[in-house]
Amino acid sequence: MADVTPASVAAFADYAPPVTSLPPAQPATLWKTLRRDRTFRSALAVLGVIVGAAIFAPLLAPYDPAAQFDLTTRLQAPSAAHWFGTDPVTRDVLSRVVFGARISLTIAFLAVALSLTIGTVVGAAAGFVGGSFDAFVARSIDALLSIPRVLLLLSVLSLWGELSTRALVVLIGTTGWFGVARLVRGEVAALRQRDFVTASRALGARGMRVLVRHVVPHLASPILVAATLGVGHMIVVEAGLSFLGFGVPQPDASWGSIIRDGREFMQTAWWLTAFPGLALVLTVLAVNVVSDRLRAALSPRQLPAP
Amino acid sequence: MNERNTLLAVENLRTSYRTTHGTARAVDNVSFNIDAGEILGIVGESGCGKTATALSVLRLIDPPGRIEAGSHLWFEGHDLLTLDEEAIRQVRGRRIAMVFQEPMTALNPVFTVGDQVAEVVRVHTSATRREAWARAVAMLDRVGIPEPAIRARSYPHQLSGGLRQRVLIAMALVMRPALLIADEPTTALDVTIQAQILELLQELQREMGMAVMLITHDLGVVAEVAQRVIVMYAGQVVEEAGVQDLFSSPRHPYTRGLLRAMPRARRAAERLQTIPGTVPSPTAWPAGCRFRDRCADAFEPCGNPPDLFDLGGGHRARCFLTQVTAATAPTEPSMPSRI
Amino acid sequence: MAGFLLRRAAQSVAVLFAVATLTFFLLHLAPGDPLDAIASDARIPSDVRDSLRVRFGLDQPLAIQYARHLTGIVQGEFGYSTSQHRPVGDVMADVIPNTLLLMGAAMFLAFAGGIVLGALQGGRADSRFDRIASALTTTMATLPDFWLASGVSLVFAHKLRWLPIAGKVDPAMHMLLSPGAQILDVLRHMALPVFSLVVIAGSVVARYQRAALLDIWSEDYVRTALAAGVPWRRRLYHHALRNALLPIITIFGLSLPSLVGGAVFVETVFAWPGIGRLAVEGLLLRDYALVLGVVIVTSALVALGSLLADVLHGVADPRMRNG
Numbered sequence: 005m006a007d008v009t010p011a012s013v014a015a016f017a018d019y020a021p022p023v024t025s026l027p028p029a030q031p032a033t034l035w036k037t038l039r040r041d042r043t044f045r046s047a048l049a050v051l052g053v054i055v056g057a058a059i060f061a062p063l064l065a066p067y068d069p070a071a072q073f074d075l076t077t078r079l080q081a082p083s084a085a086h087w088f089g090t091d092p093v094t095r096d097v098l099s100r101v102v103f104g105a106r107i108s109l110t111i112a113f114l115a116v117a118l119s120l121t122i123g124t125v126v127g128a129a130a131g132f133v134g135g136s137f138d139a140f141v142a143r144s145i146d147a148l149l150s151i152p153r154v155l156l157l158l159s160v161l162s163l164w165g166e167l168s169t170r171a172l173v174v175l176i177g178t179t180g181w182f183g184v185a186r187l188v189r190g191e192v193a194a195l196r197q198r199d200f201v202t203a204s205r206a207l208g209a210r211g212m213r214v215l216v217r218h219v220v221p222h223l224a225s226p227i228l229v230a231a232t233l234g235v236g237h238m239i240v241v242e243a244g245l246s247f248l249g250f251g252v253p254q255p256d257a258s259w260g261s262i263i264r265d266g267r268e269f270m271q272t273a274w275w276l277t278a279f280p281g282l283a284l285v286l287t288v289l290a291v292n293v294v295s296d297r298l299r300a301a302l303s304p305r306q307l308p309a310p
Numbered sequence: 311m312n313e314r315n316t317l318l319a320v321e322n323l324r325t326s327y328r329t330t331h332g333t334a335r336a337v338d339n340v341s342f343n344i345d346a347g348e349i350l351g352i353v354g355e356s357g358c359g360k361t362a363t364a365l366s367v368l369r370l371i372d373p374p375g376r377i378e379a380g381s382h383l384w385f386e387g388h389d390l391l392t393l394d395e396e397a398i399r400q401v402r403g404r405r406i407a408m409v410f411q412e413p414m415t416a417l418n419p420v421f422t423v424g425d426q427v428a429e430v431v432r433v434h435t436s437a438t439r440r441e442a443w444a445r446a447v448a449m450l451d452r453v454g455i456p457e458p459a460i461r462a463r464s465y466p467h468q469l470s471g472g473l474r475q476r477v478l479i480a481m482a483l484v485m486r487p488a489l490l491i492a493d494e495p496t497t498a499l500d501v502t503i504q505a506q507i508l509e510l511l512q513e514l515q516r517e518m519g520m521a522v523m524l525i526t527h528d529l530g531v532v533a534e535v536a537q538r539v540i541v542m543y544a545g546q547v548v549e550e551a552g553v554q555d556l557f558s559s560p561r562h563p564y565t566r567g568l569l570r571a572m573p574r575a576r577r578a579a580e581r582l583q584t585i586p587g588t589v590p591s592p593t594a595w596p597a598g599c600r601f602r603d604r605c606a607d608a609f610e611p612c613g614n615p616p617d618l619f620d621l622g623g624g625h626r627a628r629c630f631l632t633q634v635t636a637a638t639a640p641t642e643p644s645m646p647s648r649i
Numbered sequence: 650m651a652g653f654l655l656r657r658a659a660q661s662v663a664v665l666f667a668v669a670t671l672t673f674f675l676l677h678l679a680p681g682d683p684l685d686a687i688a689s690d691a692r693i694p695s696d697v698r699d700s701l702r703v704r705f706g707l708d709q710p711l712a713i714q715y716a717r718h719l720t721g722i723v724q725g726e727f728g729y730s731t732s733q734h735r736p737v738g739d740v741m742a743d744v745i746p747n748t749l750l751l752m753g754a755a756m757f758l759a760f761a762g763g764i765v766l767g768a769l770q771g772g773r774a775d776s777r778f779d780r781i782a783s784a785l786t787t788t789m790a791t792l793p794d795f796w797l798a799s800g801v802s803l804v805f806a807h808k809l810r811w812l813p814i815a816g817k818v819d820p821a822m823h824m825l826l827s828p829g830a831q832i833l834d835v836l837r838h839m840a841l842p843v844f845s846l847v848v849i850a851g852s853v854v855a856r857y858q859r860a861a862l863l864d865i866w867s868e869d870y871v872r873t874a875l876a877a878g879v880p881w882r883r884r885l886y887h888h889a890l891r892n893a894l895l896p897i898i899t900i901f902g903l904s905l906p907s908l909v910g911g912a913v914f915v916e917t918v919f920a921w922p923g924i925g926r927l928a929v930e931g932l933l934l935r936d937y938a939l940v941l942g943v944v945i946v947t948s949a950l951v952a953l954g955s956l957l958a959d960v961l962h963g964v965a966d967p968r969m970r971n972g
């Protein structure tokens with residue numbers, strides 16, 4: 005039985021080569037670490053393929069995703085002509101999945117951009133201003149985070165009814181920034197105590213300048229990780245809403261809505277739900293792995309102080 | 311009483327550690343003995359390999375570090391390096407015990423200190439829970455913890471640093487080991503507490519007749535408690551001598567540097583001297599004498615690696631200057647042959 | 650400890666207050682007013698509509714309405730369900746036990762299984778077993794709950810026919826069964842939804858547990874135990890695991906909202922008569938008093954759960970007990 009003890013690490017702590025204590029937000033170093041990371045590379049490749057498919061969907065998809073054929077091609081199992089089979093109204097599932105990538109990814113990216121912007125602004129403001137404003141924001145974020153996301157979305161949907169795709173992005177984005185705000189607030193509050201910020205304040209730099217010049221670069225790493233993680237999360241949230249029937253309005257179809265369309269026929273035509281689901285899982289998995297490796301590369305295992 | 315009874319013989323110990331910058335040989339061919347019942351001090355700056363040596367003795371080195379083949383650790387008739395996992399486990403804590411530097415983090419925060427001392431008894435004997443607890447309380451009493459029966463039910467965070475270090479000593483000594491390895495046992499403590507802990511260690515050492523390997527960067531501590539001293543530098547033993555001998559006639563320039571850097575009451579007015587430069591990186595030890603770059607007395611032969619020359623009377627030093635007699639000019643040293 | 654709990658309880662109340670406020674403003678920002686659903690019917694004369702407005706207090710100033718909204722929640726009044734023609738409180742009271750049963754079973758199994766798996770992995774970090782288990786839990790943790798639940802239902806209920814497809818009990822037979830068989834009937838209906846939830850939540854727990862254990866494995870006190878001759882097993886299961894439970898308890902509190910979210914989908918797929926499915930149904934029927942009621946009550950349950958997690962944390966960590 006292998007005896008895994010990190011005592012050795014402690015034993016050699018005073019031998020730690022200086023490189024491990026480099027500040028993390030160094031793009032060159034980061035890229036050097038990640039380039040050697042095989043898991044990261046394969047996840048990135050998978051992601052590249054999927055994003056490529058979304059961008060070049062009209063070139064790659066074998067058929068028009070809305071094209072309907074004669075009724076003999078209804079609910080066909082995967083074949084050479086239709087790799088992912090056909091649906092009840094004779095549409096080609098592969099083409100729908102490829103075009104679905106556009107909708108799913110676009111919504112996710114835009115919603116992440118929106119939530120990162122709101123979260124960063126609110127979090128940075130709270131962390132930088134401090135005092136009772138900060139306390140209020142912190143408590144509010146805690147409250148908002150304790151509401152199950154799905155239910156929050158459902159309650160909004162119940163009041164506003166069906167939403168356009170654009171409104172959906174806004175809704176998902178504006179309900180997704182609480183975690184980011186908490187993260188940024190914590191980082192800013194911690195940075196505010198650090199010497200270089202205190203020093204530049206003592207030298208007379210104005211608050212805003214301090215924020216931009218010193219604090220923002222330090223936020224890059226956590227925000228980068230949050231962003232990648234957020235993309236995966238947003239894809240799932242949108243898919244969930246579409247699955248429940250409150251997502252992307254027809255005729256647009258995200259992966260979630262394709263799964264919903266196929267659910268009725270699940271027993272006879274598994275390909276209707278399996279392929280969009282696999283696309284979804286593969287994308288989210290790749291994004292999460294990228295995020296995970298990124299975080300690992302940004303915070304190399306700290307050796308205990310000698 | 312004068313007969314030498316070797317308890318632990320460290321032979322050609324080499325411990326290396328794989329880093330992204332290549333292999334670091336933290337301990338490079340170190341040999342020394344510890345006699346039963348003696349206190350041996352091991353001194354050196356941080357990064358000289360003293361902690362790695364101590365951890366190697368208990369085989370606490372794990373990947374990416376390893377003890378290289380050809381090393382031997384003779385203890386009570388066995389080479390510790392050949393023991394199987396269960397056999398070395400029975401040595402740890404029972405025959406050889408260790409006290410670490412950081413009393414604040416070395417105790418498990420979620421168990422009472424009594425439990426942690428009793429656990430050592432339980433994993434090494436067939437004592438019942440009650441018996442083990444009684445022994446733990448007795449040991450806590452012995453290391454000078456007031457109201458031991460009550461304090462045994464305390465959690466580590468409820469005790470001061472000094473008391474925690476006493477608990478760690480109790481854990482180490484409850485099985486009456488033959489050898490105690492103490493790695494900077496007082497460094498993290500207040501000065502007044504330091505003296506108390508050292509006194510306690512000396513007292514217990516006399517009473518139990520155990521040997522102590524005391525690792526420290528503080529020559530003052532060594533002067534106070536040790537009988538024999540090993541000075542380590544850059545993974546090697548550079549000088550070994552009785553404590554009187556070392557302080558009265560240090561033979562290695564590094565030892566002399568350490569002594570000059572040591573504050574003394576009667577020299578308070580003098581400026582403390584420091585050794586220029588830093589310990590070289592273990593991934594790239596310099597060729598020849600490893601102290602050469604920091605040594606004011608370096609001369610031509612120092613480009614070759616010096617042996618640990620025997621100077622008689624148990625005094626050894628790894629320096630070519632020891633081989634230079636008054637009659638010989640420093641430019642023509644005897645060139646030792648290396649095996 | 651008592652002071653800490655009091656502070657935490659006050660925080661939970663503040664959270665609920667915030668949720669109640671949020672739902673109130675959502676209601677009033679929404680187009681139309683809460684009576685539109687029933688009152689838009691042209692057959693209802695306008696004086697009836699007005700009297701309904703008065704009855705529900707919609708003619709009052711916003712501040713008064715807000716105060717009534719809050720006092721209503723405190724008294725367990727959540728309004729009237731337009732789809733079920735019953736008070737929302739009564740509707741929810743019927744289904745909450747079902748959700749608690751499902752979630753309780755799923756969470757117990759997910760945490761028990763996840764902790765054990767994570768501990769086994771952490772103890773043999775980077776072994777083959779660990780690598781395979783890591784790949785598996787990473788994948789499982791990303792599976793969307795509705796997709797996994799659909800797949801599980803397809804394979805085990807539709808194709809293999811091992812377990813029932815939907816519901817909590819067999820609609821035809823349940824009342825005729827003996828008490829023991831009735832319990833078995835419920836268990837058989839629970840199996841698939843619980844399994845779906847456990848696969849995902851358990852994977853998440855295992856990942857956290859493994860990470861926590863690896864962190865703790867490099868703590869000084871684990872090395873102290875090693876140097877004292879404490880066997881590997883005991884170091885892992887006694888010293889490290891006991892400490893690794895502390896972050897897991899925190900995770901338990903933090904993951905409650907997403908677990909409840911998962912229940913919404915799983916309940917929908919398996920037609921489990923719980924609060925999540927109730928919300929989805931209410932939404933489809935434009936019954937927003939019901940939806941908002943569900944949001945408030947679920948948030949309260951989540952707040953209660955994280956309070957419980959903090960109490961557990963206090964019990965498990967001696968440093969919290971008198972700190």
